[in-house]
Amino acid sequence: MATQADTKTLLEVNDLSVDYLAANGAVHAVRNVNFRLGRGEILGLAGESGCGKSTLAYAVARLLRPPAYITGGEVLYYAGARTDGSTRLPRHVRATDARGAIDVLQLSPRDLREFRWNELSIVFQSAMNALNPVMTVGNQIMDVLATHRRNMKADARKRRAAELFEMVGIAPDRLKSYPHELSGGMRQRAVIAIALALQPELIIMDEPTTALDVVVQREILQLISSLCKELSTALIFITHDLSLLIELADNVAIMYAGKMVEKAKSSDIYLHPRHPYSYGLLNSFPTLHGPQRIMVGIPGSPPDLRTLAEGCSFRDRCPFAFESCNHITPPLSPAVRATPDQLAACHLYNPALSSPAPATQDLASGYENLAQRSVGGSIE
Numbered sequence: 001m002a003t004q005a006d007t008k009t010l011l012e013v014n015d016l017s018v019d020y021l022a023a024n025g026a027v028h029a030v031r032n033v034n035f036r037l038g039r040g041e042i043l044g045l046a047g048e049s050g051c052g053k054s055t056l057a058y059a060v061a062r063l064l065r066p067p068a069y070i071t072g073g074e075v076l077y078y079a080g081a082r083t084d085g086s087t088r089l090p091r092h093v094r095a096t097d098a099r100g101a102i103d104v105l106q107l108s109p110r111d112l113r114e115f116r117w118n119e120l121s122i123v124f125q126s127a128m129n130a131l132n133p134v135m136t137v138g139n140q141i142m143d144v145l146a147t148h149r150r151n152m153k154a155d156a157r158k159r160r161a162a163e164l165f166e167m168v169g170i171a172p173d174r175l176k177s178y179p180h181e182l183s184g185g186m187r188q189r190a191v192i193a194i195a196l197a198l199q200p201e202l203i204i205m206d207e208p209t210t211a212l213d214v215v216v217q218r219e220i221l222q223l224i225s226s227l228c229k230e231l232s233t234a235l236i237f238i239t240h241d242l243s244l245l246i247e248l249a250d251n252v253a254i255m256y257a258g259k260m261v262e263k264a265k266s267s268d269i270y271l272h273p274r275h276p277y278s279y280g281l282l283n284s285f286p287t288l289h290g291p292q293r294i295m296v297g298i299p300g301s302p303p304d305l306r307t308l309a310e311g312c313s314f315r316d317r318c319p320f321a322f323e324s325c326n327h328i329t330p331p332l333s334p335a336v337r338a339t340p341d342q343l344a345a346c347h348l349y350n351p352a353l354s355s356p357a358p359a360t361q362d363l364a365s366g367y368e369n370l371a372q373r374s375v376g377g378s379i380e
C-alpha cells in the first residue's frame with residue numbers, strides 16, 4: 001500500500017469490483033482488481049472483448065452510469081505537487097486521509113468535477129466525432145481554458161491553444177478550422193490537444209484510434225506516448241493492437257473475465273508471458289520482431305460473467321489446467337524469482353500446487369499440442 005513517502009505512486013486501485021445489474025442477473029464485469037500506477041507511467045490494458053477493460057478504466061474515472069455499480073474497493077489518488085511546484089486542486093479537494101490520498105469513489109459531485117478537469121483527462125472511443133461541429137477547434141480549446149483557467153487572459157488562451165496544436169503536430173493556423181475541415185487523424189490530434197490543455201496528471205484513453213486507418217493509428221498512439229513521456233503524464237490506454245500496446249506502454253496489464261491475470265513490464269510480457277492466457281493472447285497476433293512462435297489461437301470463448309464460480313476463470317480453455325484450478329482462485333502474485341515485478345494469477349507458479357514453473361517454451365508446446373489434437377479431431 002502506498003504511503004505519503006512513496007512519491008512515485010499516482011493511483012492505487014484496491015480490490016475494485018463493478019457489476020452491471022442486468023435483468024437476467026448481475027454481470028461481474030470487474031472483479032477485485034488491484035493495481036498501482038506510477039507518476040508518468042504508461043499502462044496498457046489488454047484482453048479479449050468483454051473482459052472488463054473499459055469498465056475498469058471508467059470506474060477509475062467514476063464515469064460509470066447505471067446499470068453499472070461499483071460494488072467494492074477503493075480508488076486512491078495521490079495528488080502531490082506538480083513538477084513546477086503548483087497544485088491545481090482546491091484546498092478542500094486536496095484534503096487527504098492519513099495515507100495522503102484522495103479517495104476518488106468518495107468525492108462529492110462538485111469535487112469530482114474539479115478532480116476530473118484538473119487531474120484527469122479522458123479520451124473516449126469516438127472522441128473525435130464528439131467535437132462540436134459548429135465551433136472552430138481553436139474556440140473549443142479556448143473554451144476549455146476559459147472555463148477552467150479563469151485567470152487566463154484571452155491572449156494567453158490563444159497562445160496556449162497554438163502551443164497545444166504545435167505539440168500535437170498541427171499547424172496553429174488550423175485553429176480556425178471547423179472539425180469537418182480536418183482529416184480523421186487531425187481531428188484525433190485536436191482531441192488530444194484538448195485532453196492536454198489543462199495539463200492533467202493522468203489521461204485515460206479507450207481505443208482512441210479505432211476509427212482511423214492503421215498507419216494513422218500508429219502515428220497517433222506514438223504521439224500520445226511521446227507527449228506523455230515528455231510531460232510526465234501518466235496514461236492508461238486500451239487498444240486491441242497488442243503489438244502497439246507492448247511497444248508504447250511501460251507496463252501491460254492483461255485482463256480476463258473481469259480480473260487482472262497478469263501485470264508486468266511490456267518487455268517481460270513480450271519475451272516471457274507467464275499466464276497461459278497472456279501467452280495465448282500474444283500468440284494470436286503475428287509479430288515482426290522477437291522470438292518466433294507458431295501462431296495458435298486460444299480455443300473456446302470467455303465465460304459468462306453472470307455465473308462465475310470459485311477457481312480460475314480460464315481453466316476451461318487452458319491447456320495446463322489441473323485439479324486446483326477448478327476450486328481455488330489464483331491470486332495475482334510474483335510468478336518467478338527472475339522477474340519479481342511480473343505478477344501472474346496462475347497456480348502453475350505456486351510451488352505448493354505445481355512444480356516446476358513452466359518456461360515460455362512449455363507454454364508454447366502446450367498450445368501446439370492442443371492445436372494438433374484439435375486438428376486431429378480428438379480434442380475433448
Ligand SMILES: Nc1ncnc2c1ncn2[C@@H]1O[C@H](COP(=O)(O)OP(=O)(O)OP(=O)(O)O)[C@@H](O)[C@H]1O
Nearest residue numbers: 020022027029048049050051052053054055056305
Ligand atoms: N450496460 C451493460 N449491461 C450489462 N452488461 C454490460 C453492460 N456494459 C458492459 N457489459 C458487460 O460487461 C463486461 C465487460 O465489458 P467491457 O466493455 O468493460 O469490456 P471490454 O474488455 O472493454 O470490451 P471491448 O474491448 O469490447 O470494449 C462484458 O461482458 C459486457 O457484456
